[in-house]
Amino acid sequence: MDYFVEVLIKLLPYIKITLLLSFASMLLGLIFGGMLAAMKLGKSKILIKTANLFTTFVRCTPVIILLFLSYYGLPLLFELIGIDISRGSKIMFSIVALTMYSSATLSEIIRPAFFAVNKGQLEAALMAGLTFFQAMRIVVLPQVFYIALPNFGNMLIALTQESALAYLIGVVDIMGQAKVINSMNYGVHILEIYLAVSFIYWILSLAIGRTVDVLTLRMSRILGKN
Amino acid sequence: MSFDLAFTIHNFYQTLTGIPITLLITFVAVAAGFPVAFFIACGRIKKVPVLNGILTLYISFLRGTPVVVQIFLVYNGVPVLIKMLAKSFNVNIDIYSINPLIYAFMVYGLNASAGFSELWKSALSSVPEGQLEAALTSGLTSFNAYTRIIIPQAIATAAPSLCSTSLNILKNTSLVFIMTVMDITARGKIAAGQQYKYVEGYLDILITYIIVCSILEFCFKLAEKRLTRYKRESFIQPEKTNVRVGHDRDKKCA
Numbered sequence: 001m002d003y004f005v006e007v008l009i010k011l012l013p014y015i016k017i018t019l020l021l022s023f024a025s026m027l028l029g030l031i032f033g034g035m036l037a038a039m040k041l042g043k044s045k046i047l048i049k050t051a052n053l054f055t056t057f058v059r060c061t062p063v064i065i066l067l068f069l070s071y072y073g074l075p076l077l078f079e080l081i082g083i084d085i086s087r088g089s090k091i092m093f094s095i096v097a098l099t100m101y102s103s104a105t106l107s108e109i110i111r112p113a114f115f116a117v118n119k120g121q122l123e124a125a126l127m128a129g130l131t132f133f134q135a136m137r138i139v140v141l142p143q144v145f146y147i148a149l150p151n152f153g154n155m156l157i158a159l160t161q162e163s164a165l166a167y168l169i170g171v172v173d174i175m176g177q178a179k180v181i182n183s184m185n186y187g188v189h190i191l192e193i194y195l196a197v198s199f200i201y202w203i204l205s206l207a208i209g210r211t212v213d214v215l216t217l218r219m220s221r222i223l224g225k226n
Numbered sequence: 227m228s229f230d231l232a233f234t235i236h237n238f239y240q241t242l243t244g245i246p247i248t249l250l251i252t253f254v255a256v257a258a259g260f261p262v263a264f265f266i267a268c269g270r271i272k273k274v275p276v277l278n279g280i281l282t283l284y285i286s287f288l289r290g291t292p293v294v295v296q297i298f299l300v301y302n303g304v305p306v307l308i309k310m311l312a313k314s315f316n317v318n319i320d321i322y323s324i325n326p327l328i329y330a331f332m333v334y335g336l337n338a339s340a341g342f343s344e345l346w347k348s349a350l351s352s353v354p355e356g357q358l359e360a361a362l363t364s365g366l367t368s369f370n371a372y373t374r375i376i377i378p379q380a381i382a383t384a385a386p387s388l389c390s391t392s393l394n395i396l397k398n399t400s401l402v403f404i405m406t407v408m409d410i411t412a413r414g415k416i417a418a419g420q421q422y423k424y425v426e427g428y429l430d431i432l433i434t435y436i437i438v439c440s441i442l443e444f445c446f447k448l449a450e451k452r453l454t455r456y457k458r459e460s461f462i463q464p465e466k467t468n469v470r471v472g473h474d475r476d477k478k479c480a
Contacts, residue, residue, distance in 0.1 A: 060393075060439035062400035065411070065432050072424035076229070157290070164292035165401075175294065191306065194298040198291040205290035 003189050007181060007196040015200065017091070017173040021163035024095050026156050029102025036107035041114060051107065058104035063097065063162045070097040071169045094166035102159055109155065113148040114140075146219045153212030157205045164201065174200055234426040237417045241430045244410035245438060247327075251409065252396045254331045259338025264377075266339060267346035281343075288340035293333070293398050300333045301326070301405050326405045334395055341391050349384035350376070382454045389446035393439055400435070410434050 039051040058066070071093045075086035117140055125135035167176035178197045182190050266285070269277050288296070305321040312319045353376050361371035381388070403412035411431055418427020 057436065060397075060436045061432050062397040062411070062435060064400050065428055065435065068424065068428045069432065072428065076425055161292040164294050175292075190298070190302045194295055194302065198287075198295045198299060201292055201295060202287055202290040206286065 004192045004196055007178075007189070007193050008199065010181060011174055011177055011196060011200060014172065014174045014177045015204070017171070017176075018160060018163055018204070021091065021094055021098060021166060021171070021173060022156060022159040025098035025102050025159055025163070026152075028095070028099040029106045029155070029159075030152075032099060032103035033106030034110055036103055037110035037114065040107065040111055055104045055107060058100055059108075063101050064165050064168065066100050067094060067097040067165055067169060070094075070100070090166070090169055090171045093169065094163070094171050098159060098163060098166075101162065102155060105155060105158075106152075109148050109151040110144065113144045113151075116147045117143045142219075142223065146216075146223055149212060149216050149219065153209060156212075157208050160204055160208065161201065230423055230426055233421065233423050234430060237414065237423075237427055238430045238433065240417050241410055241414040241434045244408060244413035245434065247402075247407060248396065248399050248409040248438065251327070251330050251334055251399045251402065251407070252392065255334035255338040255395050255399075256392050258331070258335040259340075259342050262335075262339040263342030263346050266343040267350055270343070270347060271350060285340045285343055288336055289344075293337060293401055294404065296333050296337065297329075297401060297404050300336075301329050304329060304332065326402075326407050329405055330399070330402045330407050334399060337398070338391075338395055341395070342388075345384050345387050345391060346380070349380040352383045353379045378453075378456070382457065385446070385450040385453050389443060389450070392446070393442060396439065396442065397435070400431075410438075 036051045036055065039047040042048065071090070074093065074096065075084070075088075078085045121143065122135055122140055125139040126132065130138065163173065164175045166173055167179060170176070172180070174197055178193050182193050185193075266281050269281050305324070308319060308321055308324075312321075357375055357379065358371055361375040362368065366374065399409060400411040402409050403415060406412075414427045414431035414434070418424050418430075
């Protein structure tokens with residue numbers, strides 16, 4: 001028990017790396033996922049096909065494979081155009097892999113959320129004299145965001161958990177540091193160490209879930225929904 | 227570094243040999259987790275006082291921690307537990323002779339039970355309460371009412387998420403190489419590591435997973451069609467009954 005607390009304190013500083021991985025890939029995922037959703041909602045057949053292909057491809061692949069492919073494959077791709085990124089930060093490679101995963105999943109969350117917003121909202125906004133972009137920004141997108149918010153929360157939790165895999169390519173986050181501590185102890189306290197790790201991830205997931213609940217309640221008040 | 231096509235093709239066959247293990251782990255996890263999850267969901271819907279708290283904690287732990295961490299916990303923790311139990315009962319068990327596949331079944335079975343319980347919970351609450359009441363009033367026992375009326379309808383609503391949850395379990399089984407189980411990922415990884423041809427190796431693994439997932443998804447679509455058949459076909463066909471009624475009336479007149 002003493003050792004459990006000791007490890008817990010040693011691991012705490014590395015939470016920021018885990019959070020960096022998950023929040024960065026969430027934000028990038030929102031941008032790219034939004035673009036993918038826009039491609040799927042658009043009229044161009046080629047864009048729809050491309051977006052669907054990318055989504056199926058990523059959703060059929062374990063995150064760990066995406067991680068290894070981005071770590072070993074991206075330098076190879078960039079070599080073709082003459083840029084050497086093989087010495088780039090490992091955190092960057094893991095964010096790329098996690099972003100691929102999150103953008104594919106988020107596009108499938110955003111797309112149905114768009115359909116859930118009443119079409120009359122956009123029409124009314126256009127009739128009231130707003131331009132298309134204004135109508136999107138002021139009227140439609142906040143409602144899409146509100147509908148998708150619980151799923152965004154689940155996605156962020158999933159990303160926090162998947163980011164634990166980044167230790168396999170050598171990122172020192174909570175998992176990575178646990179591995180370091182474990183090998184310094186010759187594997188004697190392995191159970192306490194991983195119990196501490198699971199405890200931290202558990203608290204993180206609960207905290208994210210709680211925050212999203214509060215945010216949803218706030219937004220429902222602002223948007224005047226019950 | 228350059229891309230080696232011959233190695234990719236050769237290694238692809240190597241990777242394919244891992245499919246049975248991946249499917250086996252997924253199948254055992256789904257087969258064990260799905261029924262267990264039903265009882266967990268029932269316990270949570272009925273709000274049994276102490277049990278409800280324990281189950282909520284159980285699910286939030288399994289869903290709130292990464293699978294890798296659970297693998298480390300089970301792979302290192304369960305042998306210690308077995309050793310302690312064996313000591314107290316004076317049984318001699320060689321814990322090193324236990325097949326790591328057993329630990330894989332445990333991890334993914336537990337995971338599946340937590341994942342499916344949420345699915346069962348929403349599926350069971352989607353069946354109107356009147357269905358159970360009607361079944362009970364028409365004389366079915368409570369067991370029959372569940373197995374014949376409630377569960378078939380619940381499974382039909384849950385079919386799409388059943389598919390995605392099972393595929394998620396399949397994707398997560400790619401981590402069993404940590405426990406030295408030889409699944410798709412492990413097979414591809416080892417060959418790739420020996421020759422430092424990581425990109426080719428991982429591309430093979432990726433293609434294999436896409437093939438397996440697509441086939442499974444297709445099977446689930448077929449099963450879904452079968453399960454939701456009652457929604458599309460009405461067993462009482464209105465036109466035919468009308469004809470018969472008319473026919474009977476004609477007979478009476480004659």
